[in-house]
Amino acid sequence: MLLYFIKRVLMLIPVLFFVSVLVFLIMRVFSPDPATIVLGQHTTLEKANAWREQMGLNEPIIQQYLDYMYNVLHGDFGVSYFTNTPVTTELLSRLPATIELSVIAIIIASIVGVFFGIISAVKKNSLIDNFTMTTALIGVSMPVFWLGMLLIILFSGYLHLVPSGGRIDALMRPLGGTGFYFYDTLVIGDYEAFFNALQHAILPAITLAGYSMAIITRMTRSSMLDVLHQDYIRTAKAKGLSSYRVIFKHAFRNALLPIITVIGLQFGSLLSGAVLTETVFAWPGIGAYSVQCILRSDFPVIQGVVLIVAFIFVMMNLLVDLLYAALDPRVKYAQESA
Amino acid sequence: MTDSAIAVKRSSKWGDMWASIYANKAALCSLIFILLLVATAIVLALTQAMGLQILPYDPNTGSMDEAFIAPCAEHWFGTDQLGRDIFSRVIDGTKISLSVGVAAVSIALITGTLLGAIGGFFGGKLDNLIMRAMDVILSVPSILLAITFMAAMGRGLDKAVLAIGLVSIPEYARIARSCVMAVKANDYIQAARVTGDSNLRIILKHIVPNITSPIVVRATLGISAAVLDTAALGFLGLGVQPPFAEWGDMLARSRSFIFSAPYTLIFPGLAITVTVLAFNLFGDGLRDALDPRSRRR
Numbered sequence: 001m002l003l004y005f006i007k008r009v010l011m012l013i014p015v016l017f018f019v020s021v022l023v024f025l026i027m028r029v030f031s032p033d034p035a036t037i038v039l040g041q042h043t044t045l046e047k048a049n050a051w052r053e054q055m056g057l058n059e060p061i062i063q064q065y066l067d068y069m070y071n072v073l074h075g076d077f078g079v080s081y082f083t084n085t086p087v088t089t090e091l092l093s094r095l096p097a098t099i100e101l102s103v104i105a106i107i108i109a110s111i112v113g114v115f116f117g118i119i120s121a122v123k124k125n126s127l128i129d130n131f132t133m134t135t136a137l138i139g140v141s142m143p144v145f146w147l148g149m150l151l152i153i154l155f156s157g158y159l160h161l162v163p164s165g166g167r168i169d170a171l172m173r174p175l176g177g178t179g180f181y182f183y184d185t186l187v188i189g190d191y192e193a194f195f196n197a198l199q200h201a202i203l204p205a206i207t208l209a210g211y212s213m214a215i216i217t218r219m220t221r222s223s224m225l226d227v228l229h230q231d232y233i234r235t236a237k238a239k240g241l242s243s244y245r246v247i248f249k250h251a252f253r254n255a256l257l258p259i260i261t262v263i264g265l266q267f268g269s270l271l272s273g274a275v276l277t278e279t280v281f282a283w284p285g286i287g288a289y290s291v292q293c294i295l296r297s298d299f300p301v302i303q304g305v306v307l308i309v310a311f312i313f314v315m316m317n318l319l320v321d322l323l324y325a326a327l328d329p330r331v332k333y334a335q336e337s338a
Numbered sequence: 339m340t341d342s343a344i345a346v347k348r349s350s351k352w353g354d355m356w357a358s359i360y361a362n363k364a365a366l367c368s369l370i371f372i373l374l375l376v377a378t379a380i381v382l383a384l385t386q387a388m389g390l391q392i393l394p395y396d397p398n399t400g401s402m403d404e405a406f407i408a409p410c411a412e413h414w415f416g417t418d419q420l421g422r423d424i425f426s427r428v429i430d431g432t433k434i435s436l437s438v439g440v441a442a443v444s445i446a447l448i449t450g451t452l453l454g455a456i457g458g459f460f461g462g463k464l465d466n467l468i469m470r471a472m473d474v475i476l477s478v479p480s481i482l483l484a485i486t487f488m489a490a491m492g493r494g495l496d497k498a499v500l501a502i503g504l505v506s507i508p509e510y511a512r513i514a515r516s517c518v519m520a521v522k523a524n525d526y527i528q529a530a531r532v533t534g535d536s537n538l539r540i541i542l543k544h545i546v547p548n549i550t551s552p553i554v555v556r557a558t559l560g561i562s563a564a565v566l567d568t569a570a571l572g573f574l575g576l577g578v579q580p581p582f583a584e585w586g587d588m589l590a591r592s593r594s595f596i597f598s599a600p601y602t603l604i605f606p607g608l609a610i611t612v613t614v615l616a617f618n619l620f621g622d623g624l625r626d627a628l629d630p631r632s633r634r635r
Contacts, residue, residue: 018474023486031490141562141615143569146589146607153600164596272479276570280593291574294489302489310478317477 077304096179098285117220139214264320358627365623395423445503450510458518562617
């Protein structure tokens with residue numbers, strides 16, 4: 001197990017290295033001269049040159065890359081072209097909002113998805129199965145930002161149940177703290193603020209969860225169906241176990257592996273779905289922020305966001321693989337001997 | 339017993355496929371809907387190129403006097419903030435969404451299949467190099483990578499096509515590679531080699547026909563993903579530039595009127611969802627038809 005773990009972690013290094021090269025090249029090769037974007041089309045040659053010199057853009061590209069990576073490994077993602085603030089500061093202040101939203105979304109998606117997936121599989125071809133599968137199919141076909149807008153129209157526009165955007169009412173914002181509002185408000189015991197944050201989070205979280213919920217439901221259903229056809233399930237039923245016991249103790253535990261895989265992979269893709277969801281709900285996370293930066297070509301910030309998200313994505317994939325090996329002895333054995 | 343009694347009717351792969359799709363009502367309806375969309379897009383492009391207007395209203399111009407008319411007999415889907423007829427704009431949007439979807443998938447399909455097939459057929463270092471490159475692309479979430487490309491290249495539909503196409507190359511490369519490797523292991527490929535067939539002949543005669551089905555299925559589902567991605571890029575303001583009608587862009591512009599004129603964003607969103615749904619259903623049906631093993635229980 002330890003050997004497998006070390007091998008997998010070492011394999012990350014080349015992947016992350018090439019991702020950083022890819023992102024760096026996209027930003028430098030495909031893009032026009034950032035000086036004309038930042039200083040405007042009508043800037044003078046001297047001014048543009050001075051700015052490039054200041055930003056280190058006159059160095060050879062390999063030198064630029066090495067400098068950039070040296071700084072990144074020391075926690076410095078450069079400086080925003082427009083606000084001149086360090087990218088690290090900007091991202092760190094917004095990352096908690098995105099992580100909080102993604103975690104709530106993946107919890108909702110997993111619980112609802114697994115629940116309906118199991119029901120669908122157990123009651124195969126029933127009304128509820130057909131309804132669930134149709135909903136899941138529509139769920140994967142719907143643009144996430146449209147789902148968000150429909151929820152806003154219904155729940156804030158007509159029903160006035162929840163606010164249509166933002167993360168918490170301005171007056172209730174917890175000062176200092178970790179930036180994770182749920183945690184911060186609970187620690188100081190401000191339950192009113194906690195419920196205010198919860199009200200703000202519910203629609204964006206459901207929106208973000210929608211697509212993953214549909215995928216998890218489908219995966220749970222098909223994985224459960226595979227298992228329910230096995231001989232040992234028939235044996236368990238034949239020896240008179242309750243259907244609850246058969247479904248949860250025998251079937252679900254064995255159907256769990258692919259479900260865990262898909263949940264892990266969905267968490268990674270939630271981070272990119274956050275770009276759209278956060279824009280719709282004016283959620284102050286890195287998703288909405290990176291859209292602003294893309295629209296004004298703030299390359300250092302975009303580069304930082306992509307690197308961080310890719311890092312989290314790759315780490316999630318690694319976690320899924322390790323969990324897989326931990327849960328299924330057959331996987332571990334096969335991969336260690338390979 | 340005569341010979342004719344045991345003669346089995348020779349069934350072709352494509353004949354079976356059509357029979358299977360014909361029996362699957364959802365896939366059949368989706369196919370009809372997709373053909374309708376394609377016909378609409380082509381007719382619109384042709385008539386507009388000739389300067390004819392077959393839509394009830396000009397999709398790109400309107401008058402401010404007619405802004406925000408709720409759906410009614412004259413304007414089935416209502417009018418937007420500039421007084422343009424939303425029905426005409428939604429129909430006109432078919433052109434952009436479909437052409438971007440098809441173009442992006444074509445880029446990904448051709449490049450990806452070629453790379454994957456080369457890797458799978460020749461193996462060795464070249465294969466390793468190609469597949470590791472694909473791994474790198476896959477380790478960044480695809481819509482984020484597409485946005486990154488757009489951020490660097492600038493806005494515009496042509497760039498959206500390129501961005502969406504580039505990020506989906508690895509899917510096709512992986513499918514093509516695994517199919518080629520599976521086919522290559524068969525005895526009849528060895529036999530073809532022994533009889534002196536060239537690599538090119540083996541690829542064209544034995545490998546290409548065997549990898550078409552999974553690639554076609556993937557491409558159908560790929561168009562639905564591309565239509566969604568196009569809408570997402572349009573929504574973020576990176577796709578088509580005004581005044582042209584694109585569904586995602588229409589949704590972005592309706593956002594400010596979400597409470598005062600919700601109908602402005604119902605129909606473009608519905609158009610995206612129904613189109614994507616049709617490609618998904620048809621893709622699923624096609625997969626079941628071409629690969630009976632994957633048929634859903």
